[in-house]
Amino acid sequence: MSLSVGLDVALSGLSTTAEQTAVVSRNVARAGDPHASRKTANLVTLPGGGVKLASITRASNAALFDKMLGATSDAGTQRVLLEALNRLDETINDPELDASPAALVSKLGEALQRYGAAPQDAVAARTAVAAAGDLVQGLHDATQVVQQVRAAADAEIASSVDRVNTLLVQFETVNREIVGGTQRGDDVTDQLDQRDQILASLANEIGIRTVRRANDDMAIYTDSGLTLFDVGPRSVTFDRTLIFAPATAGSAVYVDGVPITSPQGPMAAKTGRLPGLAAVRDTVAVTYQSQLDEIARGLIGAFAESDQSATPTLPDVPGLFTYPGGPAMPAAGTILTGLAGSIVLNPSVDPTQGGDASLLRDGGISGNPAYLYNPTGASAFSDRLQQLTDRLNAQQAFDPAAQAAPSDTVAGFASSSAAWLQEMRKNASDDADYKNALLQRGSEALSNATGINLDEEMTLLLELERSYQASTRLIATIDNMLGAVLQMVG
Amino acid sequence: MKTTPISTSALSESTRLFLTTLQAKLAQTQKEVTTGRHADMGLSLGFRTGEVISLRQEHTRLQTITDTNAVAATRLNAGQAALKALAETAQGFLGQLMAGAISNQSQQVLQTQALSGLSMFADMLNTTIDGASLFAGINADVRPITEYQAPGAANAQAVASAFAGAFGISQSDPGVANIDSADMQTFLDTTFAGLFDPGAWSGTWSAASDQNIRSRISSTELVETSVNANDEAFRKLASAFTMVADLGTTKLNQDAFQAVVETATSLVGQALDGLTKLQADLGVAQERIAKANDRMSIQMDIMANHIGVLEGVDPYEASTRVAELLTQVEIAYAMTARIAKLTILNYL
Numbered sequence: 001m002s003l004s005v006g007l008d009v010a011l012s013g014l015s016t017t018a019e020q021t022a023v024v025s026r027n028v029a030r031a032g033d034p035h036a037s038r039k040t041a042n043l044v045t046l047p048g049g050g051v052k053l054a055s056i057t058r059a060s061n062a063a064l065f066d067k068m069l070g071a072t073s074d075a076g077t078q079r080v081l082l083e084a085l086n087r088l089d090e091t092i093n094d095p096e097l098d099a100s101p102a103a104l105v106s107k108l109g110e111a112l113q114r115y116g117a118a119p120q121d122a123v124a125a126r127t128a129v130a131a132a133g134d135l136v137q138g139l140h141d142a143t144q145v146v147q148q149v150r151a152a153a154d155a156e157i158a159s160s161v162d163r164v165n166t167l168l169v170q171f172e173t174v175n176r177e178i179v180g181g182t183q184r185g186d187d188v189t190d191q192l193d194q195r196d197q198i199l200a201s202l203a204n205e206i207g208i209r210t211v212r213r214a215n216d217d218m219a220i221y222t223d224s225g226l227t228l229f230d231v232g233p234r235s236v237t238f239d240r241t242l243i244f245a246p247a248t249a250g251s252a253v254y255v256d257g258v259p260i261t262s263p264q265g266p267m268a269a270k271t272g273r274l275p276g277l278a279a280v281r282d283t284v285a286v287t288y289q290s291q292l293d294e295i296a297r298g299l300i301g302a303f304a305e306s307d308q309s310a311t312p313t314l315p316d317v318p319g320l321f322t323y324p325g326g327p328a329m330p331a332a333g334t335i336l337t338g339l340a341g342s343i344v345l346n347p348s349v350d351p352t353q354g355g356d357a358s359l360l361r362d363g364g365i366s367g368n369p370a371y372l373y374n375p376t377g378a379s380a381f382s383d384r385l386q387q388l389t390d391r392l393n394a395q396q397a398f399d400p401a402a403q404a405a406p407s408d409t410v411a412g413f414a415s416s417s418a419a420w421l422q423e424m425r426k427n428a429s430d431d432a433d434y435k436n437a438l439l440q441r442g443s444e445a446l447s448n449a450t451g452i453n454l455d456e457e458m459t460l461l462l463e464l465e466r467s468y469q470a471s472t473r474l475i476a477t478i479d480n481m482l483g484a485v486l487q488m489v490g
Numbered sequence: 491m492k493t494t495p496i497s498t499s500a501l502s503e504s505t506r507l508f509l510t511t512l513q514a515k516l517a518q519t520q521k522e523v524t525t526g527r528h529a530d531m532g533l534s535l536g537f538r539t540g541e542v543i544s545l546r547q548e549h550t551r552l553q554t555i556t557d558t559n560a561v562a563a564t565r566l567n568a569g570q571a572a573l574k575a576l577a578e579t580a581q582g583f584l585g586q587l588m589a590g591a592i593s594n595q596s597q598q599v600l601q602t603q604a605l606s607g608l609s610m611f612a613d614m615l616n617t618t619i620d621g622a623s624l625f626a627g628i629n630a631d632v633r634p635i636t637e638y639q640a641p642g643a644a645n646a647q648a649v650a651s652a653f654a655g656a657f658g659i660s661q662s663d664p665g666v667a668n669i670d671s672a673d674m675q676t677f678l679d680t681t682f683a684g685l686f687d688p689g690a691w692s693g694t695w696s697a698a699s700d701q702n703i704r705s706r707i708s709s710t711e712l713v714e715t716s717v718n719a720n721d722e723a724f725r726k727l728a729s730a731f732t733m734v735a736d737l738g739t740t741k742l743n744q745d746a747f748q749a750v751v752e753t754a755t756s757l758v759g760q761a762l763d764g765l766t767k768l769q770a771d772l773g774v775a776q777e778r779i780a781k782a783n784d785r786m787s788i789q790m791d792i793m794a795n796h797i798g799v800l801e802g803v804d805p806y807e808a809s810t811r812v813a814e815l816l817t818q819v820e821i822a823y824a825m826t827a828r829i830a831k832l833t834i835l836n837y838l
Contacts, residue, residue, distance in 0.1 A: 034499045094531050095542045095801070106547035110554040117558030117705055120622045120630040380622060380630030380703050386712055393709070411547050419540025426536035440507060444500045451497025455834045462838070 003478050003485075005048065010474040012050035016043055017468045019053045024461050027452045034443065035197045037450040039189050058189040059450040065196065066210070068446045071439040072200055073207035073223070073271035078432035080156070080276035081284070085425040087149045088288055091142040092418045101142055101295050102414035104135040109392050109411065115360070116385035125357035132320055133345050133352070139296055143246065143341035146289045151244040153281040157261075158240040160205045160274050161253055167202045168220075168233030174198065175218055175229075182215045192216070202228075206260075207271035224267045226255045246289050246338035250281050284424065290402045291417035292340035296321070297330050298398065298410035300343065302391045304329060305363055305371040317366040322346045327366060333397040361385055505826045512822060516815045522803045523812055535800060542800050549793045552786045555708060559779050561620075562705040562715040566776045569624055569716060570769060572614045577765045579610050580727055584758045587734075587751055597740050597747055604735035608638045611728060615719045627699030627718035634698035634719040638732065644694040645685075649736055652681045666738035671745035678733060678753045686729040688720060695728065696720055708782040713775050723764025730757040 023041040030036035037058040044054040092100040098107065111131035115124040174195045181188035195218070202208055207223030220229040228234055239251045252259040253274060260269045261278035269275045300321045307314035317327045323336075323343050330336045347353040349365045359365045363373030363384055373384040393409050400406045405416035518529040528534035535542060586603050589596075612635040615625045622630035636645050650661065656677045659665045684690060692698075698719040705715045734754050742750065 031498045032502075034503065036499075038497075089532055092532065092539070095539065095546055096527070096531075098546070100543060102543045102547065106550055109547075110550055113551070113554045113558055113706065117561045118620065118622070119628075121620070376629075376699075378628040378630075378699050378701070380626075380628040381701075382628070382704055386704065386706055389706060412544060415540040415543040415547065417540075418543050419537040422532035422535060422539035423537035425532050426534075429533050444504060447497045447500035447503070448495060451499050453494040453496060454498045456494045458834045458838065 003482055007475060007478045009049045009051075010471045010478065012046070012052065013471040014468065014475075016041075016051045016053050017464050017471065021461070021464050021468075023056060024457050024464065027457050028454065031452045031454050031457070034447055034451070035193060035200065036452060037189070037193055037196075038452045055185070056187045056189055058192060060192070061446065061449040062212070064442070064446040064449055068439070068442040069199060069203040069208060069210075070271070071435065071442040072203040075432070075435040075439040076204045076273040077271050077276035077279075078428060078435045080153075080273050081280060082425070082428040082432045084149050084153060084280040084284060085421065085428050087152075088146065088285065088421055089425060091145050092421060099138075100414070100418050101135070101138055101292065102411055102418050104131075104138040105295070105299070105392075105411040105414050107131050108135050109389065112385060112389050112392065116382050116389060119361050119382040119385060120379040122358065125360060126351055128360060129320075129345070129349055129351065129357045133350065135299070136321070136343055136345055139292055139340040139343055142292050143289065143338075146285050146292065147244045147246065147341075150248075150250070150281045150285045151241075153277045153285070154241050154244065154250045157250075157253060157274060157277045157281070158238055160277065161236050161238040164202065164205050164228075164236050164274075165233070167198050167205075168229055168236070171195065171198050171202070171220070171229055172233050179215045179217045188216070203272065205272050206269050206274045222255065222260060222267075223270050223272075224260065226258055226260060226267050226269075228255060246293070246341055250278075253278070287403050288417070288421060289340070290335045290337065290399070291404050291413075291420065293335050293337060294398045294402045294404070295410060295414050295417065296323070296339040296343040297336055298396050298413060300330060300339075301332070301396060302394070302410055303388060305366060305373075307370050308363065308373055308375075309370050314368070314370055317368075317371065318346070319363075319365045320346055320349055320360060333399055335399045335402055360388075501829065505822065505829060509819070509822050509826065512815060512819050516812065516819060519808055519811050519815060523805060523808045526803060526805055527801045528803055531801065538800060542797060545793050545797050545800075549790055549797070551709070552790050552793075555706065556783055556786055556790075558705070559707055559783055562707060563776065563779055565619055565622075565624065565703070565715055566772050566779070568617060568619050569772050570776075572617050572624060573717075573765055573769050573772070576611065576614050576727070577762060577769070579607055580758050580762050580765065583607050583731070584755065584762070587755045587758065597742070600734050600751070601739040604731045604739075605639065607731045608728070608735055611635070611724075611731060612637050615724065623698075624716060625698060625719040625724075627716065627720070628701045628703055629697060629699040630703070632697045634696050636695055636697075638736075645732075646736065648685055648690070648694045649682075649732060652685055653677075653737065656681050661736060661738040662741075663738070664741060666741040667743050669738075669742065669746050671749040674737075674742075674746040675749045675753070678749065682733060682737075683729070686725045688725075691720060691725050695725075707779050708786060711778065711782060713778055714771075715775050715779075717768045717771060721764065721768060723761045723768060726757045726764065727761035730754040730761065733757075 020041045020043075023039050027036075027039055037060060039056050039058050041056055042054045043051050046052050092102075095103070098104075108128070108131045111124075111128040115121070115128040118124045174191050178188045178191045178195060180186075181191065199208065199210065199220075202220070206228075208228065209221045209223060209225075211219045211221070213219065218229075219227070219231075221227055226234075228236070234256045236253065236255050238253045241248060241250045244250070252265075253261045255267075258267050259265050260267055261275060261282075262268060263279070263283065300318050300323060303318070303320040304316040305319040306312065306316045316329050318329060321343055322345075323330065323339060325336070330339065345353075346355070346365050348355045348367060349357060349359045351357050361374060361381060361384055362377060364371045369375075373387075374381040392411070395407050395409060396413070397407050398405065398413050402417075404420050405413050408416060521529040531542065532539050583603055586600060615635045616633040617624045618633070623632060623634055626632055626634040636643050638646050653659075653661050657666075657669055657673070685694070696719045700718060700720050702714040702718055703716040704712050706712055707715075730753075733750050737750060739747065739750070
């Protein structure tokens with residue numbers, strides 16, 4: 001051993017301390033980044049006593065990370081579902097506001113009762129027809145909201161698919177750097193962080209599983225098992241539908257030509273925003289629309305006119321409410337898609353369209369005298385109005401596919417539709433809260449396991465400072481010793 | 491290698507999230523305290539929202555029926571008043587008919603009485619309420635009874651031509667004095683009575699419909715809430731007034747007039763019985779409305795209670811929660827500030 005060896009070792013100590021300080025400052029700089037993982041400098045002792053920075057590793061926890069990805073996907077699904085249901089709730093709102101289709105039906109019933117009590121009153125007649133007009137408008141508005149929700153979901157699916165594609169391309173670049181860097185033995189910890197961040201964003205859009213392979217290579221599959229990335233990204237494709245009508249069916253999202261958003265499909269993705277949005281567009285909003293359609297059908301049925309001849313031969317025809325398919329009645333007990341958007345007040349009874357409101361009392365709205373209930377035109381004739389009230393309050397059969405009450409009054413069916421929506425909303429909200437809490441806990445646990453603690457870095461810095469000081473002292477001492485030797489010689 | 495059990499970002503993130511959660515809850519609870527109802531009905535009630543909506547519907551429906559019952563009740567009250575007035579007039583007329591001996595003077599008085607009775611009869615039966623005739627059945631936009639003394643009135647002309655047909659002279663002809671009581675009786679029982687048969691009545695006297703106004707007085711009950719001018723009682727009363735007023739009364743000989751008075755007396759008596767029956771009918775309807783109103787008011791109270799139970803929030807509980815949340819928020823603020831201060835940098 002010689003003094004020069006000691007000097008070399010002290011020098012190597014100085015340089016590794018500098019490198020370690022660099023790692024600490026990298027940690028400190030990213031302390032606020034929730035995705036940052038803590039970097040550690042690994043030292044090795046060289047033969048002969050020196051030290052050298054062998055590698056930099058990052059704190060990681062694959063199990064916690066995967067759990068966090070899962071929680072992200074779950075929370076994503078629930079969040080879009082809840083947002084859509086909150087939009088649909090616009091059609092119902094607080095029961096006190098009486099703005100729901102159910103409340104509008106009951107207002108019509110109320111106006112009919114008032115008209116029935118004063119059948120000779122032209123104002124009461126107009127009020128009743130106006131209430132019917134409000135109801136029609138309410139159903140049109142609700143249909144519009146539902147279709148807007150569907151169109152918005154479709155647009156979001158499109159942007160979500162774009163995002164997935166962009167993320168997969170980014171993933172390819174980062175993954176290649178990681179594999180190459182690992183093979184070369186470079187520091188790839190920053191790229192690994194970046195890759196984790198991409199995965200987290202991806203998991204928000206669609207549920208994923210990852211498989212780690214040699215050289216830190218990674219493949220991504222959807223939670224249903226379709227390959228999203230293996231060496232290269234797979235193409236995720238989607239055709240956006242621009243305008244949504246009740247009968248419009250949006251197109252599916254395909255990965256490599258396999259649909260992942262049809263709920264019955266064997267490869268349907270289960271979690272993430274994409275399947276959530278698809279469920280909104282293809283199931284939730286469609287069911288709600290069919291409930292509105294059934295309300296409209298129930299109204300047309302309740303206000304239908306029947307042949308009043310001594311021996312009736314003519315079929316029933318739509319009365320106060322009609323639709324483009326008239327004068328035939330819509331088929332009983334079956335959803336007629338889009339009816340809530342196309343139901344209209346019969347122009348012959350609507351004063352704002354030049355009609356006569358008292359036809360509501362007298363019948364014959366369809367224009368055929370065979371359907372006159374009050375052929376003499378007696379002004380206080382209330383039988384037809386009472387009959388309408390009875391029919392509005394009579395049980396009807398509704399299509400069970402609409403998922404609301406299968407047999408109820410029109411107003412009762414409308415209430416059960418509101419109940420259906422609010423129950424969905426309550427469940428989605430509870431679920432979203434729960435999934436969010438899980439995500440929060442998961443992220444916290446992951447951050448605690450792999451994240452940076454400033455205090456730890458600071459104490460480490462103190463240590464490094466001391467070690468640097470000690471090394472310089474060593475150098476100074478060795479210098480003195482060498483000086484002493486030289487003096488002795490000189 | 492990482493040794494610490496917590497990261498700096500997790501530490502600050504958790505206090506931040508905790509605070510926002512508390513604030514969101516606080517806003518919601520404050521709304522509940524001020525309104526006394528759930529902040530978001532749908533979220534709090536779920537499928538029971540349907541129940542609330544149904545209850546509200548039922549409540550407004552009963553309220554509307556109660557409101558419209560007031561209209562029906564007004565009509566019934568007005569009908570009762572008119573019937574009562576008519577009955578009093580008829581009673582008075584009956585008294586006059588039965589009162590004194592027949593003389594020229596009393597013939598004059600009775601005719602005046604009968605004429606005023608006739609106009610009173612038309613007035614009462616032509617009563618309107620809110621623009622709707624009370625006794626016109628469902629033809630509420632017409633005045634049911636033709637005024638007898640109006641020029642060219644169809645009913646007066648019908649009587650005149652029947653008289654002329656039977657006796658060959660007009661009612662004002664002095665020859666009226668020669669009509670004997672048997673002829674007069676036959677005329678009264680056949681031709682004249684025929685003028686007040688339902689068919690003839692609807693032709694000349696009345697434009698009312700036989701069909702009475704029906705009102706819905708509860709969810710299930712439909713009752714007739716008017717009587718119409720075609721009822722037998724009205725026809726009999728009109729015929730009694732008319733025979734005394736317009737069959738040449740003052741010129742008739744005493745025997746013939748006696749026949750008229752006797753027939754009129756019996757008719758007025760029958761009419762009075764009929765009027766009482768009509769009053770009873772209206773009374774029954776009035777009672778049913780009152781009972782329906784009572785029943786509906788109880789139902790509405792129960793519903794309002796139930797709506798309150800479903801929609802309402804206990805204000806005491808909510809305000810306690812607000813106080814609690816406020817304390818929590820304050821603690822959270824203090825903690826955040828202290829944790830932020832807690833860094834090793836201060837000691838280096």
